[in-house]
Amino acid sequence: MRVVFVGAPGVGKGTQAQRLAVEEKIPQVSTGDILRDAVKRGTPLGLQAKDFMESGKLVPDEVVIGLVREKLTSAECAQGYILDGFPRTVAQAEALDRMLKETGSPGLDHVISFDVPNVETIRRLAGRRSCPRCQTVYHIVYGPPKREGRCDKCGEALVQRTDDKPETVEARLAVFDQQTSPLIAYYQKRGLLRRVDATAAIDQVSARLRAVVHPARTA
Ligand code: AP5
Numbered sequence: 001m002r003v004v005f006v007g008a009p010g011v012g013k014g015t016q017a018q019r020l021a022v023e024e025k026i027p028q029v030s031t032g033d034i035l036r037d038a039v040k041r042g043t044p045l046g047l048q049a050k051d052f053m054e055s056g057k058l059v060p061d062e063v064v065i066g067l068v069r070e071k072l073t074s075a076e077c078a079q080g081y082i083l084d085g086f087p088r089t090v091a092q093a094e095a096l097d098r099m100l101k102e103t104g105s106p107g108l109d110h111v112i113s114f115d116v117p118n119v120e121t122i123r124r125l126a127g128r129r130s131c132p133r134c135q136t137v138y139h140i141v142y143g144p145p146k147r148e149g150r151c152d153k154c155g156e157a158l159v160q161r162t163d164d165k166p167e168t169v170e171a172r173l174a175v176f177d178q179q180t181s182p183l184i185a186y187y188q189k190r191g192l193l194r195r196v197d198a199t200a201a202i203d204q205v206s207a208r209l210r211a212v213v214h215p216a217r218t219a
Contacts, residue, residue, distance in 0.1 A: 001026060001080040002105070003213065004087070004096075004192075006183055007114035008176040009169065010121035010128070012198050012205060014137050016114070017084040019206050020213070026080040029071050031064055031088075033135050036161075040132070056163055056171030058088055058179060065095045073103060088180045093187070110213055111187040114198040114205075118173055125169050129158040143202055 001024055005013040014030060021028040035053060038046035045067065049059045058064075068086050071077060087093040100107050116124075127140040131151035138145050138158060145152050163172065187193040194212045198205045210217070 001110075001213065002083075002108050003081075004083045004108055004111040004187075005085070005114065006111060006180065006187075007198070008116070008118070008121055008180075009172040010125040011114040011116040012124070012202065013084050013114060014135075015143070015202060016198075016205060016209055017082045018136065020209060021082055023210075024080065024082075026082060027076050028082045028084055029068065029077065029086070030084040030135070031059075031068065031086040032084075034067055034071075035059060035064075053163055054168070056168040056175060058175060061089055061091045061095070064088075065092060068092075068096070069099055072099060072105075087183060090182055090186055093183055108192055110194050111183075111192040112209065112212065113184055113187075113193055113195050115195060116198045120199060121173070122166075122169060125164045126166075128164055129160060131156050132159050 003020075005017055007013050014028075014032070017028040017030065035045070035049045039050045039053065040046065045063065048063055052059045064086060068083070072081065083096075087096050099105075124139060124142070127142065129138045129140060129145075129149075130136070131138075131154065133156040134151060134154045136151055136153050137143075138151075145158065149158050150156070151158060163169075184193060196205065196208050196212055198208075200208070
């Protein structure tokens with residue numbers, strides 16, 4: 001299965017990608033996680049990306065396209081993948097189309113658009129806590145860890161992302177409207193777009209997602 005997740009910051013792409021990746025035994029390729037890790041380690045990629053991320057802007061297309069190309073051509077992605085947070089501009093979507101053609105891939109199966117009103121995504125981002133070691137995502141109210149402030153999976157201390165400050169969230173939502181939302185029409189035209197109402201609880205959204213990627217199983 002080759003799937004793309006599209007949606008505004010905080011709609012729950014990462015949460016659902018982590019769950020679907022386990023169920024389908026395919027990797028979650030999160031450009032946000034890859035870039036955050038590079039920033040943390042101070043690599044050349046991280047140094048290039050840091051200022052863009054901290055101000056809520058997109059990292060330049062050529063940087064992100066290069067790192068996704070490297071991932072998708074690796075053995076890890078041979079049986080499929082969930083692209084979480086890529087593409088995010090029409091130029092990235094076109095580059096992905098070219099990549100798939102060049103590598104003889106059968107192409108994408110689904111592009112899932114997660115829909116949640118901004119007032120709710122803002123609430124979700126304000127309460128998000130993430131594990132810096134294994135990237136598991138929590139919410140202090142909607143999905144808390146068993147032990148306060150600690151990751152259930154690896155025990156690491158949970159952190160709040162620096163780009164979840166209210167003023168940066170506002171900038172990220174504006175960037176989504178201007179630069180990423182045109183992808184909805186792009187994939188609709190290609191017959192790949194599936195919409196998931198993601199306003200419900202996490203388990204319910206997972207069930208809706210499963211029904212969309214495996215319609216025959218739930219019919
Ligand atoms: P990235 O990390 O991709 O951030 P994002 O797209 O803004 O999305 P988020 O990770 O904020 O939200 P999410 O939808 O994954 O929600 P989550 O599951 O965590 O990108 C960060 C930055 O990197 C960008 O701003 C940019 O600078 C750069 N970047 C990344 N990709 C790029 C690209 N392709 N091109 C250029 N630049 C790029 O959930 C949020 C919270 O809600 C959590 O607390 C969760 O527990 C909770 N939650 C989830 N689902 C529910 C639910 N159903 N009900 C209640 N709570 C829920």
